[in-house]
Amino acid sequence: MRNCIKQIVAALVLSLLPVLANAQGPVSEVRGGIYSHDIDFVSFNREDGVDLNAEVLFEAPDILQSLWSPRPHVGATVNTEGNTSFYYGGFTWEWDFLDNYFVDANLGGALHDGRNVTDDPDRKSMGSDVLFRLGAALGYRLNENYNISLQVEHYSNAGTGAANEGLDTLGLRVGYRF
Numbered sequence: 304m305r306n307c308i309k310q311i312v313a314a315l316v317l318s319l320l321p322v323l324a325n326a327q328g329p330v331s332e333v334r335g336g337i338y339s340h341d342i343d344f345v346s347f348n349r350e351d352g353v354d355l356n357a358e359v360l361f362e363a364p365d366i367l368q369s370l371w372s373p374r375p376h377v378g379a380t381v382n383t384e385g386n387t388s389f390y391y392g393g394f395t396w397e398w399d400f401l402d403n404y405f406v407d408a409n410l411g412g413a414l415h416d417g418r419n420v421t422d423d424p425d426r427k428s429m430g431s432d433v434l435f436r437l438g439a440a441l442g443y444r445l446n447e448n449y450n451i452s453l454q455v456e457h458y459s460n461a462g463t464g465a466a467n468e469g470l471d472t473l474g475l476r477v478g479y480r481f
Contacts, residue, residue, distance in 0.1 A: 318381025331374060331481055332360040336454065338474025340382050341427065345457050346469035351426050352384030354472055356454070360395055371396055376409070380456065380472060386415030387470060389458055391436045405450070409438030413458055415479055420466050442478070450478040 338354035358378030367373055375396035381388040393411015400406070413436040420428045435458070442452030453474050459469035 329362055330359055330481075331362045332478055334358045334360070334378075334452075334476045334478040336474050338380060338454070338456075338472040340386060340470075340472055342473050344455060344471035344473065346427075346459075346471050347469070349425060350382070350384075350389065350470070351385040351425070352382045352386050354380045354382050354388075354474065356380045356472075356474060356476060358476075362455070365410050367394075371393075376411070385417050387429065389413045389415050389434075389436070389456075394435060403444040405440075405442045405444065405452075407438070407440035407442065407452065409436065409440075409453075409456070410443030411436045415458065417470075427468045427470050428466035429458070429460065429468065430466035431460035433460070434458045435461050440476070446475075448480050450479065450480065452476050477480075 335357045338356055340352045340354045341348050341350040345463040357380065358376055360374045360376045363372040363374045373396045375392070376395050379388065379390050379394045391411055391413035393409060396408045398406050413434045414432060415429055415434060417429050418426050419430055419432065436456060438454060440452040440454040442450050444450045454474055456472045457469060460467050
């Protein structure tokens, strides 16, 4: 059963990435920032380093209106110490509140260059080449184009692999909306 779920998730992620990369609409925003790698949030800390993040968000295609118009995104969170890095795609839902504040929710899949199973005490056992990616952000719009946000990300195979240590990141990003 686990292998079947892994294959379904892998097929979905791999089929989704080209769609997201070509985007159903034009680029609507770019974001980038610096993260703390492998924090103690949902998982436990084992890997070190700082992560650099870059993400491109596209305009929500009309077909996604029934799902509250999430924006497709592609991105990468790369570890500067050679530990696990992630390459991801998915959808971002964004809600405005108060004057210039917003919250984001992210859902998608990711590929990684880390270890699936390891006995190394300084590395994570991710358990699968393909992972789920969940994220959330609290942000503030500085003006019509620029924003800053505090982003948290969780990567996990959701129990579909033999190992599932998961990995969390937390960081600050700057965004530019076109």
